[in-house]
Amino acid sequence: MAATKTRVSSFSRNVPATLAPQIPGVKTGPNGTAFVSSGIPDLDRIVGGGFPLGSLVMVMEDPEAPHHMLLLRNFMSQGLVHNQPLLYASTANDPKGFLGTLPSPVTSRADKLSHDDEPVEEKGLRIAWQYKKYFGGSQQILNSQGAMENKHEYGNDFDVRKPLQRQFITGQKVECISLQDCPDLSALRDRCATFLAQFPRKDGSISSVGRIAIQSFCVPECSYFNREWHMLSFIKALRSMIRSSNAVTVVTFLPSVLSPSFSKRWQHMTDMLFSVLAIPDEDKDLAELLTGYQDMVGLLNIHKVARINTQVPVILEATTFSLKLRKRKYLALESLNQAPVDGSSGTSYSTSGSCSSTTSSKPGSLDF
């Protein structure tokens, strides 16, 4: 409407100059937040952009499966690819060894095409309208290729089969701590504080961004394992340090080895909470219920999404996603889809079949 009016109204729109991020790998979002990619493009899309700077992300591990390592590796690789300094702490005697298992980013364009095609399809809604022919000239769908290319700079797909090139790992950017060397968590907290001092948060510009990754924080072998209040106050101190700096921390922990009340306290302390679950192998019921069961590596639950600077909650369409390795290389998250129910099972009223969609031979607990 403003385009057709020639007179200038007394209202002039004040378009704020968008803060172009000076460094790659950081995207600005609403409410003054800046995001960094988690290393998994699907996850970035689901949580609405990525991990906000200044947030604490926690991943609850499953004692039966090592899937949290997939998330952690992608997160660390993404940071290294964007030249963001990384602090890594784990319980291994030699944490540097883990760096050799980080995946390398995918650069070829061919593998990215599958991402591009989908949104273009949805925009082109084909309407078979009787009078369309009188209006002449079909409207071209805006070529969104340009927008896609910018996204590639923000978040990459990682090929889990190829290790990250050495040039990313060597250098001053990566610090490793072994949690076994820290008898007391205050030493660890001091290390984190000195690391985070490199990225203070000042108004406006973001000069550099850092990442902290702590793996298996409450593993039973640590000397501080019995001191649960101690661990909790470490997490609290870490969160306050993170808030005032341009960094993101990912901590993985095992909720089943903590007392239930402490596990809840930890979960409340964090900004973003995920949990990974193992799936049973060769489970016929599950194979019938879900499509794509064979390819699934595990399940990811999203419990909390970070909402910093806003009171508006995020309500996700689905909170459980399946972790899959697309083409056995790229980690992907897919929403769970129910397989078409076999017509012969269960829901006919003539037989006393059960309501569940699983095999009809076993009567379920509900008989209608």
Add this chain to the structure above:
Amino acid sequence: MADSICRTLRDGGLEGEHAPALTIKDRISSPLGLDVFNHVLAQLSSFILAGKSQSRGLVLVALTRSPSFYLELLKSGGVQLNSAQKWIHILDCYSDPLGWKDNPSRHEKANTATDENPGTVALFRDVKDANKLFCSVSELGKELLGPIKGRFSVAIDSVSEMLRHASLTSVASFISKLRSHDQVSSIFWLLHSDLHEAKIAAVFDYISSMIASLEPMIHPSNGERLSSENRSLRNENLSRGNFSVRFKRRNGRVRQMCEEISVEQSGIKFTPVSSDGQAIGGGPLPKVQFNLELSEKEQMDRASVVLPFEHQGNGKPIQIYDGRRSLADTRTNTVHVPTEASEAADPRKGEIIYLRDSDDERPDSDEDPDDDLDI
């Protein structure tokens, strides 16, 4: 399925991987843990002696029963103990775990079994120190293997006993150090789950790669008065039970299997579950949606569907259909011939023959409303 446990222990771990670890968990209502432990021990010993296993020796940390018990057990199982010190070493933490006895040598003389097999049993007097225990175990293992490169297995009689003396952290680090020791091929232990808090059982579930738990066949409910029926049920539970195993597989998935176990005079028997098993592994699936997305093939098919009015306006004269067939008839003969032809009574196609309700209806209502769909 108990065979598959023993096979996994026999095969050991790959290079650079943690050694497979088995927890045998039992409880007061199904106290068959020691029998299962003995069974696994006997099986592994026979594999070692036959040379079929990755490990060439076994180090047994005996906390709840004396070393002579185990040597007798192996002998009664038909295992020759002549050259026992070549393949089995027992760390005796039973005779004097806390170092209370002043003169340990006096006690050892009473032990005839160890006299027959010298060098098999080593006394350990400081169970509170898990580090020292680890050093002793690894030394014994190295002794077993000698100069030849190889691996040995470790069996811990009862981790519950260890937890009495040492803290959870030290026991957990003891086991994980053993698992990551490059000469340890496999490790298994016994745990009485109701002696400890749930947290401790969770820790051992986390550390192990296979969890074998024993459950009673008939669950005794708490607070029932001890009647003769209950007593017989409970006696049943002393000799039979459900044996379920959770395997953590390399692909990140969990395999659960179940069997029935019965312990008799002759030995242990494992039988497949007779009754219909319930759904295992419940539901980590709270919300599953129907598949609303299209696969690639489906997208291609959708793209190739011809929609009604699409082909018009592409150079051909635009036809305005105003609802009367007769006009179209007279105006064109060429373009819409295919559609006209289809209106003629084609014996192969379906035809709708109808009778008019009354002559009041307007002439337009005779038409087939689908005619204006121009496909």
